[in-house]
Amino acid sequence: MIIKNKSKQWRFIPLSSIWFQDLPEDISLDGYRIDNVIHYTDLIISIYFGIVVAALLYFIIRYRASLGNKAVYDKGDKKKNIIITACLGLLVFLSVDAVIEAMSFKDLREAFWNFPDNEKVVRIEVMPQQFAWNFRYPGPDKVFGNEDDIIPAQNQMHIPINRPVVIQLASWDVIHSFYLPNFRIKQDATPGMITALWFQATKTGVFDIACAELCGNSHYKMLGYLTVEKEEDFEQWLIDNSPEDLGMADEWDEWDNDEQEDAGIPEDWGWAWKELK
Amino acid sequence: MMEYKKNNFWKYYIFSEDHKIIGKQFMWLGLFFLFFGGLLAMLIRWQLGYPEQPVPLIGNWMWPGDGGIINPDIYNQMFTMHGTIMIFWAITPLLIGTFGNFLIPLQIGAPDMAFPKLNMISFWMMFIASVILLSSYFLPSGSASAGWTSYPPLSSPAGGIPGLGQTIWTIALIFMGASTMMGAINYITTVVELRTTGMDFFKLPLSIWGLFLASILNSIFVPVIAAGLVMLLLDQTIGTEFFLAGRLASGDPGDPLLFQHVFWIFGHPEVYILILPVWGIVSDLLSVFSRKPAYGYRVTAIAMSTIVALSSLVWGHHMYTTGMSPLLGKSFMFLTLLISIPSSMFFLNWLGTLWKGKIYFTIPMLFAVGVIWVFGLGGLTGLYNATVTADIYLHDTMFVVGHFHYTLAASVMFGSFAAIYFWFPKMFGKMLNPILGKIHFWGSFISLNFVFFNMMALGYAGHHRRIYNPLEYTFLKPLANMNEWISIFAFLLGIFQVLFLINIIWTLWFSKQCKPNPWNATTLEWTIDYPIPHGNFEVSPIIYNGPHEYSRPDVKDRDWLMQNEYIQT
Numbered sequence: 032m033i034i035k036n037k038s039k040q041w042r043f044i045p046l047s048s049i050w051f052q053d054l055p056e057d058i059s060l061d062g063y064r065i066d067n068v069i070h071y072t073d074l075i076i077s078i079y080f081g082i083v084v085a086a087l088l089y090f091i092i093r094y095r096a097s098l099g100n101k102a103v104y105d106k107g108d109k110k111k112n113i114i115i116t117a118c119l120g121l122l123v124f125l126s127v128d129a130v131i132e133a134m135s136f137k138d139l140r141e142a143f144w145n146f147p148d149n150e151k152v153v154r155i156e157v158m159p160q161q162f163a164w165n166f167r168y169p170g171p172d173k174v175f176g177n178e179d180d181i182i183p184a185q186n187q188m189h190i191p192i193n194r195p196v197v198i199q200l201a202s203w204d205v206i207h208s209f210y211l212p213n214f215r216i217k218q219d220a221t222p223g224m225i226t227a228l229w230f231q232a233t234k235t236g237v238f239d240i241a242c243a244e245l246c247g248n249s250h251y252k253m254l255g256y257l258t259v260e261k262e263e264d265f266e267q268w269l270i271d272n273s274p275e276d277l278g279m280a281d282e283w284d285e286w287d288n289d290e291q292e293d294a295g296i297p298e299d300w301g302w303a304w305k306e307l308k
Numbered sequence: 309m310m311e312y313k314k315n316n317f318w319k320y321y322i323f324s325e326d327h328k329i330i331g332k333q334f335m336w337l338g339l340f341f342l343f344f345g346g347l348l349a350m351l352i353r354w355q356l357g358y359p360e361q362p363v364p365l366i367g368n369w370m371w372p373g374d375g376g377i378i379n380p381d382i383y384n385q386m387f388t389m390h391g392t393i394m395i396f397w398a399i400t401p402l403l404i405g406t407f408g409n410f411l412i413p414l415q416i417g418a419p420d421m422a423f424p425k426l427n428m429i430s431f432w433m434m435f436i437a438s439v440i441l442l443s444s445y446f447l448p449s450g451s452a453s454a455g456w457t458s459y460p461p462l463s464s465p466a467g468g469i470p471g472l473g474q475t476i477w478t479i480a481l482i483f484m485g486a487s488t489m490m491g492a493i494n495y496i497t498t499v500v501e502l503r504t505t506g507m508d509f510f511k512l513p514l515s516i517w518g519l520f521l522a523s524i525l526n527s528i529f530v531p532v533i534a535a536g537l538v539m540l541l542l543d544q545t546i547g548t549e550f551f552l553a554g555r556l557a558s559g560d561p562g563d564p565l566l567f568q569h570v571f572w573i574f575g576h577p578e579v580y581i582l583i584l585p586v587w588g589i590v591s592d593l594l595s596v597f598s599r600k601p602a603y604g605y606r607v608t609a610i611a612m613s614t615i616v617a618l619s620s621l622v623w624g625h626h627m628y629t630t631g632m633s634p635l636l637g638k639s640f641m642f643l644t645l646l647i648s649i650p651s652s653m654f655f656l657n658w659l660g661t662l663w664k665g666k667i668y669f670t671i672p673m674l675f676a677v678g679v680i681w682v683f684g685l686g687g688l689t690g691l692y693n694a695t696v697t698a699d700i701y702l703h704d705t706m707f708v709v710g711h712f713h714y715t716l717a718a719s720v721m722f723g724s725f726a727a728i729y730f731w732f733p734k735m736f737g738k739m740l741n742p743i744l745g746k747i748h749f750w751g752s753f754i755s756l757n758f759v760f761f762n763m764m765a766l767g768y769a770g771h772h773r774r775i776y777n778p779l780e781y782t783f784l785k786p787l788a789n790m791n792e793w794i795s796i797f798a799f800l801l802g803i804f805q806v807l808f809l810i811n812i813i814w815t816l817w818f819s820k821q822c823k824p825n826p827w828n829a830t831t832l833e834w835t836i837d838y839p840i841p842h843g844n845f846e847v848s849p850i851i852y853n854g855p856h857e858y859s860r861p862d863v864k865d866r867d868w869l870m871q872n873e874y875i876q877t
Contacts, residue, residue, distance in 0.1 A: 044793060045789055048790045049758065049762055049765075049793045050761065052766065052787065065700065065701050068695060068697050068698050069702075069768075072691050076691060079688065080684055080685065084681070084684075087677070087680055090662040090667070091667055091677060094662060094663070094665045095668075096599075096667055096668045100664075100665070100666045100667075101859070102664065102859035102867065103600065103664040103859070104600070104601065104858075104859045105664065106601040106602075106856075107603035107657065108604055108607070113607055116604055119653075120649045120653040121649065123652045124649050124652075127648065131645075131691065131695050131698075135696050139638075144634050202554065203554070204554075204555065205467040205556075206462065210772060212701075212770035213783070215700065215701040217629050217700055217704070218631065219630045219631060221553075221564050221630065222461060222553045222556060223554040223561045223562075224553070224563075224565070226630070239782050241781060243629075243705070243772045244459075245455045245462065245774045246462060247384075247467075247469070248380040248776075250384075250774060251775035251776040251777050254781060
């Protein structure tokens with residue numbers, strides 16, 4: 032398809048950019064589980080839809096009136112018909128629904144709802160506001176809500192590679208949703224309640240954090256950056272951002288701080304980590 | 309039999325108590341909003357396909373201050389109003405308003421609705437709701453912009469949506485709910501009480517089954533959303549805090565999640581309210597144009613009823629990412645997946661109806677067969693969203709948008725179009741032009757598949773919903789071409805709908821009156837000549853046969869037998 036663009040030039044939109052898109056790169060420990068259930072569903076519904084379409088096409092071509100067919104007076108309400116229909120319905124349920132249900136429940140039990148609780152866990156509190164992400168790290172004492180908490184610049188989240196990250200969320204104002212496409216996860220942040228999720232990164236790099244729940248006119252700009260880095264870099268980053276250290280990095284942070292004030296970074300965090308069952 | 313006086317213009321055409329006139333009033337209202345909502349969709353697609361470029365033709369005239377570019381505020385208002393209008397002001401009046409009114413008394417052999425005056429008030433309540441809704445466009449701050457789901461706190465002033473638009477939206481929806489409620493009570497009473505002699509429940513056409521079941525759902529769940537909306541209205545106006553919590557609440561906190569529960573307890577049955585009449589209509593039309601009884605009629609009717617019962621137990625699948633308890637998540641997933649059993653049963657019955665039939669590809673039949681395709685895809689892709697883990701990824705992405713456009717936009721619109729093409733001869737005495745109809749069908753069918761399938765592909769790649777400019781995100785940049793393709797086909801889809809409008813106008817002006825039963829159908833409405841008088845039947849008909857007596861071997865000279873024809877067996 033050829034179309035005129037902004038600069039009034041004709042250009043070509045590639046045909047390959049229709050019908051199919053790959054899932055984004057998966058860089059998480061458990062993302063493959065979601066990819067698997069999605070791919071199984073892809074396969075099985077393609078088969079069933081293929082059968083339906085094949086039957087549909089065959090019937091409408093084979094039994095069209097212009098061929099001089101005679102309709103058969105068949106109400107399909109004999110016991111035999113009903114049993115066959117019911118069995119096919121059950122077959123669909125067992126081959127599609129039961130399988131994806133089993134896969135999903137297993138993944139929830141083993142991964143998504145099985146929160147890790149060990150030394151290696153990195154705990155982070157996330158508090159979204161219109162239209163930015165605030166993060167809080169517990170600092171050296173591993174306890175939230177005291178002086179040594181680390182609150183880095185807005186929209187900047189750093190995590191170490193190959194360590195489980197547990198996140199608790201609560202919203203500052205309206206409902207937001209913490210969405211990491213490359214980790215296949217998403218969790219709403221709602222005012223007045225604390226929600227949680229966990230994940231583990233398997234690759235370093237910088238990835239997008241998006242807000243998936245409509246939160247106002249700049250919802251589309253509520254973009255954060257998740258930096259996955261090596262253990263040492265992460266520790267260094269924590270030190271660079273710890274409250275005592277901020278004075279030393281004046282030159283850099285002055286500009287940053289101005290921006291933070293404009294955006295209204297919450298002075299008073301207002302909630303702290305809660306042990307969830 | 310009741311006597312009906314000939315009334316003056318006002319009493320006959322405007323404040324009419326005749327169900328057929330009221331049905332037509334709903335149709336014009338629905339069509340107006342269908343095109344209005346469609347225009348909004350075109351503008352939304354422009355912004356997504358060509359982000360922040362001036363809208364051609366109307367941009368400079370609509371938004372001179374922004375150089376013809378849609379700004380984020382306007383964009384949010386557009387998709388909010390698009391969703392609201394399409395669901396409550398286009399589909400609901402087109403299917404339930406129009407065909408509920410027009411078909412129920414005619415097909416069950418009743419002189420009119422059980423409560424004709426209530427019926428008239430129902431339409432005018434809807435009209436008032438429409439005026440209220442549209443009035444928000446004249447506010448300086450514009451219309452509502454918190455999405456059709458309108459979750460608080462965003463939809464309350466505390467959450468930062470400025471202005472009256474959101475309040476007006478809530479009030480309009482409460483009026484709309486009142487109108488729907490009146491209709492539902494009327495339809496249920498009429499079907500239960502006014503069926504003519506011999507019209508058992510299992511002799512009702514499946515269209516009536518669909519409309520009847522939809523009305524039952526409406527009568528149960530509209531009050532739920534009405535209660536929620538009144539609470540929301542109080543939050544918006546007098547400062548209560550039902551749905552506010554955290555920093556936005558001053559006293560004891562309310563609960564934003566409560567609204568989501570209330571909304572989806574109604575909202576999920578709502579999608580079945582919209583699709584049930586389509587299932588019924590499609591089942592009937594497939595039978596008419598295959599010249600063959602609807603396969604497994606009773607199974608279809610019972611499957612539809614089962615889905616009605618299940619549909620009220622599955623709302624939680626809209627809320628998997630809210631942090632609900634694992635036990636609830638699993639239960640909702642299981643209950644949701646159960647729906648696939650009755651759904652696949654009636655779906656198979658549709659194919660069974662075509663099997664060994666004598667298929668005529670009239671325009672209504674094309675649309676009915678189209679529904680098999682689009683509803684098949686829409687239904688199957690629901691599986692991803694029902695699965696807790698897959699939904700963690702796909703929730704609130706364009707995948708969901710593509711999925712529900714297949715079920716609601718494509719299936720329901722095709723069902724409505726099929727119904728309009730099919731019953732137009734009974735409503736207006738004229739047959740819509742089949743050539744324009746064919747172009748309308750094929751154009752819509754092809755372009756809608758490009759639009760909605762590719763939306764699902766976008767969601768697959770992670771594209772989240774309701775974002776003004778996808779190019780803000782690194783992971784969405786490669787999708788720009790796909791977004792552009794979707795927009796091009798969306799514009800085509802829009803253009804093909806204009807043909808439909810032209811067809812209606814052309815036919816009403818220029819076509820000649822057609823035969824009273826042009827499709828050789830068997831249901832009661834085809835026994836009466838156009839124009840059908842107020843009061844419908846001269847003599848109350850007596851029913852001997854089921855609704856789909858086609859190609860009966862003991863009927864010799866033709867292949868159909870009317871429901872009120874008695875033959876010796």
